Amino acid sequence: MSARGKTVAAGAALVAGVMMLCGGEREARAEYGDVVMNNYSDAAGMRPAVFPHWFHRVRFRCKVCHSDLGIKFKAGGNEINMLKIIDGQFCGACHNGSVAWSVENCDLCHSAKPGTPTQVHDSTINLLGGAGTAPTGASAPAGKK
Amino acid sequence: MTLLRFAGGSLLAALVAAPAPAQELPNAKAVYDANCAACHATGIGGAPRTGDARAWSAPIGTGINALYANAIKGKGAMPPKGGNASLTDAQVMAAVNHIVGLTAAPARRTGAKPVDTSKGKLVYQVVCAACHTSGLAGAPKLGDAAAWASRLSAGPGSMYANAIKGKGAMPPKGGNASLPDADVRAAVDFMLTQMRGGTALPPAGAAAPNPAAPAAPAVSVPGAVVLAPAVYESADPNAFNRLMVAPGRRNPPPAEDGIHDPESPGTALLQAPLLSFQSLPRANLGNYVNWVTALGKKQIQPRWDTRDPKAEPAVMDLNIVREVKGSMPDVVFPHKQHTEWLDCSNCHPAIFTPEKGANQISMAAIMLGQKCGVCHGKVAFPISECRLCHARQKSAGARTVEGPSAGGGRQ
Structure with missing residues (x-):
């Protein structure tokens, strides 16, 4: 790419970024705390998975997943994959057809728009980093682990 | 046509x-x-x-x-x-x-539109959108004039009846039996207006606006969910504010929330948040639900164990007061509200050293998702609710550690 081409591309990226920050209302209005997980989904041709915190906290206290099941407080930081789920880890502790519906209902979790980055939707970090588009999994330091 | x-x-x-x-x-x-x-x-x-x-x-x-x-x-x-x-x-x-x-x-x-569609729109979003947005199970999609026309040919009266009593794959009242019949009809009316191309267009055949048309009344729905008037998009003086979500646009159904893919067959099956939130105490931010109050009043009864519905948390009622710099009121950390949701090991010792004076906490760290920010600003109430933590006036003579009390930690 020529120097001129690079300048144009950089300018376009800058304009896009400014528009993203200053533009009208945020386009995504999903629930506070909805976690999008896209560690492997896009690459595997699946829609990214959405974890609705609100739905689960109506049914279980935080402790059940974050202590008993050992799920870390970090979006995308648990390296969850379908094999582990089928083996009863993470989501699979309940989503096994016994406590909750089981894994053949792929589309109920894998329901995000393709390309949605890993994030906690509406989180402080997302708001600071550009209106709900920053991949918090990559940029967010999340406490000592 | x-x-x-x-x-x-x-x-x-x-x-x-x-x-x-x-x-x-x-x-x-x-x-x-x-x-x-x-x-x-x-x-x-x-x-x-x-x-x-x-x-x-x-x-x-x-x-x-x-x-x-x-x-x-x-x-x-x-x-x-x-x-x-x-x-x-x-x-x-x-x-x-x-x-x-x-x-x-x-x-x-x-050609005046005889019905106010703002209520119907809310009912649609909460109950009907699950199927009628995506066309799940053969449901006619919102705005698909051809699909609706064949149904409309039997008369709107039969459409009301089908919506209320169910037909084919459609459950009675869209599966929400508690819905009043009038609300179901309002939702049908709303869907019919969309078939025409949306409320923004003038009603077909209308030569002029009908000056006698009654003004749209304020809409309230059981559960005190308040919908903004349908004119929000154009008339709200606060529309420029990209961070503030107007009341009528909070808690949208999955298909409209910008994260879920409306094309995914799963999206249509997911519960709309408002269905769950209707009866819960409201808050100003986050999910617009006051989760701590909801738990305290037993309006929700989340399990403490995956399988044992009777397991109960060991609640510890101990407030920690942290004196803070500057003019902000001191922080009161209530163990009680936290131990109702969490186990000790969730916070100690990885996030907070359980020792007086051993934890350096700053708002900068919290905003970056550390310390309190591990949960607050992600899923627990957001950090813009300053006074829920900064709850103790300095003049009150704060002590560093005090016994059980109801002070602070209102949410």
């Missing part, structure tokens, strides 16, 4: 025309004038006034046969046959047709 648009636009007219094929008898007007007009021309005793499309939309929505039955047997303040027992049933029915004809006529002439 013109015919189609007309049918959607003058809903009430179509509604009346379809289920009431009966000819108007020559003496219908005489029967009306002699027996019905006393109340229905004036509105005495709560009688819906003849020609008032708004007042009649609900009764007419119950179907013409219900109107006949009410007129013949009486209803509420209305005596059987309007108080004239010598009338034949046929005469009463003729009078009903006469009233309905007079009432529907203005709507037919002006």
